[in-house]
Amino acid sequence: MDKRQHVNKTQYIAVFAITTLVFVAGILLGNFFAGKKLSHIDRLGREVKTDTAAIEIEYDILASDPCKAVNTTPLANDLYALAEKLDYMENALGEDNQDVRDLKNYYSILELRNWLLLKKTNYECSDKKTLILYFYSGKDSCKTCEEQGFILTWVRKNYPNVYVYSFDYNIENAAVKTIKDLYGITTTPSLVIGDLTFDRFMSKNEIVDAVADVERDAQRKSAGKTNETSAVNGETRETGYYTAP
Amino acid sequence: MITFGEILLYSVSYFGLFTSVFFLWTMLENKRQWKNPSAPKVLPKVTVIVPACNEEKTLAKTVRSLLSLNYPRNKLEIIIVDDGSVDNTLKAAKAFQKQGAIVLTKPNGGKGTALNLALKRASGEFVGCLDADSVVEPGALRKMLGYFADKNVAAVTPSLKCTKPRTVWQAIQVIEFLLGVYLRKVFAFLGAIHVTPGPFTIFRKSFFDKHGGYDTKTVTEDIEISLRMQANHCVIENAADANVYAIPKPTFATLYHQRIRWYRGFLDNVQKYKFLFSRKYGNLGVFILPSAFISVFFAISVVIYVLYRFVDVNVQRFINLYNVNFDVRKLIYLRTDPFYIDANGLMFIGIVALFLSIIIIYLTKIISNEQEHIKWYYVLFMLFYLPLFAFWWVVAIFYKARKGEIIWTGRKRDEKEEKYLF
Numbered sequence: 001m002d003k004r005q006h007v008n009k010t011q012y013i014a015v016f017a018i019t020t021l022v023f024v025a026g027i028l029l030g031n032f033f034a035g036k037k038l039s040h041i042d043r044l045g046r047e048v049k050t051d052t053a054a055i056e057i058e059y060d061i062l063a064s065d066p067c068k069a070v071n072t073t074p075l076a077n078d079l080y081a082l083a084e085k086l087d088y089m090e091n092a093l094g095e096d097n098q099d100v101r102d103l104k105n106y107y108s109i110l111e112l113r114n115w116l117l118l119k120k121t122n123y124e125c126s127d128k129k130t131l132i133l134y135f136y137s138g139k140d141s142c143k144t145c146e147e148q149g150f151i152l153t154w155v156r157k158n159y160p161n162v163y164v165y166s167f168d169y170n171i172e173n174a175a176v177k178t179i180k181d182l183y184g185i186t187t188t189p190s191l192v193i194g195d196l197t198f199d200r201f202m203s204k205n206e207i208v209d210a211v212a213d214v215e216r217d218a219q220r221k222s223a224g225k226t227n228e229t230s231a232v233n234g235e236t237r238e239t240g241y242y243t244a245p
Numbered sequence: 246m247i248t249f250g251e252i253l254l255y256s257v258s259y260f261g262l263f264t265s266v267f268f269l270w271t272m273l274e275n276k277r278q279w280k281n282p283s284a285p286k287v288l289p290k291v292t293v294i295v296p297a298c299n300e301e302k303t304l305a306k307t308v309r310s311l312l313s314l315n316y317p318r319n320k321l322e323i324i325i326v327d328d329g330s331v332d333n334t335l336k337a338a339k340a341f342q343k344q345g346a347i348v349l350t351k352p353n354g355g356k357g358t359a360l361n362l363a364l365k366r367a368s369g370e371f372v373g374c375l376d377a378d379s380v381v382e383p384g385a386l387r388k389m390l391g392y393f394a395d396k397n398v399a400a401v402t403p404s405l406k407c408t409k410p411r412t413v414w415q416a417i418q419v420i421e422f423l424l425g426v427y428l429r430k431v432f433a434f435l436g437a438i439h440v441t442p443g444p445f446t447i448f449r450k451s452f453f454d455k456h457g458g459y460d461t462k463t464v465t466e467d468i469e470i471s472l473r474m475q476a477n478h479c480v481i482e483n484a485a486d487a488n489v490y491a492i493p494k495p496t497f498a499t500l501y502h503q504r505i506r507w508y509r510g511f512l513d514n515v516q517k518y519k520f521l522f523s524r525k526y527g528n529l530g531v532f533i534l535p536s537a538f539i540s541v542f543f544a545i546s547v548v549i550y551v552l553y554r555f556v557d558v559n560v561q562r563f564i565n566l567y568n569v570n571f572d573v574r575k576l577i578y579l580r581t582d583p584f585y586i587d588a589n590g591l592m593f594i595g596i597v598a599l600f601l602s603i604i605i606i607y608l609t610k611i612i613s614n615e616q617e618h619i620k621w622y623y624v625l626f627m628l629f630y631l632p633l634f635a636f637w638w639v640v641a642i643f644y645k646a647r648k649g650e651i652i653w654t655g656r657k658r659d660e661k662e663e664k665y666l667f
Contacts, residue, residue: 006436015270026593029593092589
């Protein structure tokens, strides 16, 4: 055998070592940045939590007429942005990733808190929002959930008065469990529009019609309610038909 | 949980990184051997064979490039073999008889038969072949002869490049040919060259005298002869700056037929010489031949996986858009947040691989004296070559499995293609 053809074991071992080093470094770098992104989402979540608490306190401070001063729209937009990033990380790291699951859990609490706040403002203020709760699960157990989620994104982008709160059906969290029991959620996809539960896939037109029904209903109730005069500063606050969760 | 796709992509990345680093290491370790050994003081007689079949349009340019070689005319023997052409190839060949070219003609039988006929007439100590659509640089032959001072060297390969591309299909091939230049040099350092390009590989004639002429049963006699040399523990060298220019195939159809021939021929010849997959044959048997097959397997797997994901994602996308009557006015937006940059392990490994590939191309330009600007060809190559490569291999493997026969046929030059019979 010519010397050129001779297998130089040292070279093979050295190249193996260099390749493995570069490969492991790449993976570690990737994990490092994934960790950074999860921390970023966690920080956003804490900001949303603080903002929510701030609005709740603002609402209570301005007890006489909080409706004019309180603006919940930016908070909802922050929640959607947070959801998008969480969704991105779930696709990148997998739905079984524990950090992602913990963040989703935390996010569901933030959503419910925002939902409760908006239910309160709906009750007490004239500017009504239509609230949709959406329960989904993974591709393996719910073939139409991705389509349903996309339709709901379209609805909330085209109907600014509609707020959508999405919950992973499998989240282990007492608050979410309570909501599921309250509205009888046993399958996915399931939607709660206003206070009506729909335990099936709904098309765009069906959702739009359901939203219109809820808004009409809200207006009817608003028109037929009793006016009460608040003893505080002689101002009037409207009360109406409040359906408590 | 790690997915099948991730396992595949990480495996491919590791393999690609390993081979790239290995070849680069080989190239840099042998930096002192980049320069060719000097040509002998007493230049030997060299015979160059030009087999031609229906190549009236390009033959003259090929032979003129041989006549322009920086080599004593009395030491250069040119034999043109007309392989049963139906156009004016024979007439074009005879025009060079007054300049000393020997012209032979025979019924059509394929390139191998044409070469063997000329071998019987060849009187040179060294023999080369130049395809009738290729041209050689004037200094190429002198750059190659110095390697034959080593008695173990049975053949010296040139640097095979493309002529200036005129179509997108030709542009994609420019980088492929350049990478071939790089790999051939690396394989020479490893004693593992397994393809001696048809255009202007120079052979020691005594090899043919001892081991027989070209195999006429294969359509890739260049692969067969090199594997035969390896089987006999002969050394094949490479002169990376001895430039020969071939016309790259201009259309998808002609490129497709050429590549099916090449890859099917490779499979046939590797099957014939399967004993080469052995430590007895050094780096060729232990690493180069196995990695050739691994790279084909990975290329096909990655392309199939990417296609599957592409279809899967876009079918879902289409269904989603259908559900909202394709009203995307408020759904389209640009994600400018750097959060959404895919900074995962594969991306970083990909950056390293890209960096390595740029170094490799740069090194190739240096060792082969490549002057052309190739940036845009590189972009085209990166975008389109892999799926084409995978496609050609899938078809070649399919034909191999069907046991169809591949033969050379001669028709008019523009329609020349290899015919497949089943």
